[in-house]
Amino acid sequence: MRLLFNYLIFPGFLFSACIGLMAGWIDRKVTARIQWRVGPPWYQNFVDIIKLLGKETIVPETAKLTFLFAPFLGLLSLVLATTILGKAFILPSESFLGDLIVILYLLIIPAIAIIVGAFSSRNPLASIGASREMKLVLAYELPFILSIIVVLIKCQGAIQIGSILNHQINFGPNLASVSGMVAFIVAILCMQAKLGLVPFDASEAEQEIMAGALIEYSGLPLAIFRLSKAVLLYTTPLLLITLFWAKDLSPFSLVGKYITLLVIIILIKNTNPRLRIDQAVKFFWGPVTFLALAAVVLAVFGL
Amino acid sequence: MNLKLKALTKSLWVFHAACSPCNNCDIEILDVLTPRYDVERFGIVLVGSIRHADVLLVTGVPNYKTKERLKKIYSQAPQPCLVVAVGGCACGRVMFKDSYNSPCAVDEIVPVSAYIPGCPPKPEAIIAGVVKLIKKVRG
Ligand code: SF4
Numbered sequence: 001m002r003l004l005f006n007y008l009i010f011p012g013f014l015f016s017a018c019i020g021l022m023a024g025w026i027d028r029k030v031t032a033r034i035q036w037r038v039g040p041p042w043y044q045n046f047v048d049i050i051k052l053l054g055k056e057t058i059v060p061e062t063a064k065l066t067f068l069f070a071p072f073l074g075l076l077s078l079v080l081a082t083t084i085l086g087k088a089f090i091l092p093s094e095s096f097l098g099d100l101i102v103i104l105y106l107l108i109i110p111a112i113a114i115i116v117g118a119f120s121s122r123n124p125l126a127s128i129g130a131s132r133e134m135k136l137v138l139a140y141e142l143p144f145i146l147s148i149i150v151v152l153i154k155c156q157g158a159i160q161i162g163s164i165l166n167h168q169i170n171f172g173p174n175l176a177s178v179s180g181m182v183a184f185i186v187a188i189l190c191m192q193a194k195l196g197l198v199p200f201d202a203s204e205a206e207q208e209i210m211a212g213a214l215i216e217y218s219g220l221p222l223a224i225f226r227l228s229k230a231v232l233l234y235t236t237p238l239l240l241i242t243l244f245w246a247k248d249l250s251p252f253s254l255v256g257k258y259i260t261l262l263v264i265i266i267l268i269k270n271t272n273p274r275l276r277i278d279q280a281v282k283f284f285w286g287p288v289t290f291l292a293l294a295a296v297v298l299a300v301f302g303l
Numbered sequence: 304m305n306l307k308l309k310a311l312t313k314s315l316w317v318f319h320a321a322c323s324p325c326n327n328c329d330i331e332i333l334d335v336l337t338p339r340y341d342v343e344r345f346g347i348v349l350v351g352s353i354r355h356a357d358v359l360l361v362t363g364v365p366n367y368k369t370k371e372r373l374k375k376i377y378s379q380a381p382q383p384c385l386v387v388a389v390g391g392c393a394c395g396r397v398m399f400k401d402s403y404n405s406p407c408a409v410d411e412i413v414p415v416s417a418y419i420p421g422c423p424p425k426p427e428a429i430i431a432g433v434v435k436l437i438k439k440v441r442g
Contacts (some may be wrong), residue, residue: 031339032343036338036339037337037338037341037343037344038343039341039343039344040343040344040345040346041344041346044313044314047310047313047314047346048314048346050306050307050310051307051310051311051313051314051357054306054307054310054311054359054368055381055382055383056381056382056383057381058354058379058381091394145377160387210351210352211350211351211355214352214354214355215351215352215354216354217354217355218355219381220382222354222355244413247335253336
């Protein structure tokens, strides 16, 4: 009963979706203000979801079963990751050994769901989007894992969110060292790619391949995809805060940190043009991986 | 009025189908999205795929080629899908009425819910047309 409550309401699906949709609104509003527009009202993203639920769901004639199955797979596993993370936050002592690894795996599944869904829709533009998404996943996972290894080294190899939090509460945040800072920057860049925002949104490039991977989706499955985008917008910044910046865990400072990360994401999004997929892969496997490796070396030397 | 329709009118996603216009209408439509008029205030955004759209926005006089395409696009749209004809061309073909390559008007191909006349219509006129469309949907 309690597990179900945790999964569906707090800190799982309902809570994270609401926060994520609000964050999505902040994103749209700030973007609009940067472009000197007024921007949508605060309930806009909720209305979008409700509207999509009321629309017809079209399944392409040649599509496979996975077409409808994929969005649910993505959302369910993402909510599971969110729940584990949120629970570790509330009761650090109850987290289990290796939950960080579980979360990392679960966070890749939404991207895989997009790839599976796009390929099964049999649309040529969707396949282009899916193949770009696949390359992007391959590109950002390496530096992302490296930056997490820095955290593990700093916390004496504890692969457990509860003990990472405890370590930071006792010895100061991981961010407060050179290697931690570098790894944090790397992780922010990877987060931007994970969220599929500009400059790494080649898989959904609206102007060139229309809606890319999501082109054939309508109605309910599209709403599910948008919900999982929203939940991801809540989970990934929270994961970064957990790993790097968790000295003070009072709700007030958590909200402040979350909004700071959100503003960084939005600013990166609004001040950069879209990268071609080969440029994105080069960027992640070149300078970013190098930075991450440097951070690992620095961490080994205790800096 | 039910929640579904209310949500629909609060978040209209527009797919822009240019059926051989002279492009002036398309420019005016882009103007509606710019800071001066900013229809994202009302939840209106342009989308890339017809599967995501609630409104099919048509400009221009359909010719033999775009006629088929328009029919196809409309059949691909998820219901409820509203059609808006923007500009004199799309509303009634004006001076292209007797042209050799203009088989029929837009409303003979797809059911049009709102007409926005003008050549091209001003952004204010487009917004007024959207208001009328929303009023019509809400009944
Ligand atoms: S209505 Fe006028 S501006 Fe619009 S497409 Fe026709 S000729 Fe061009």
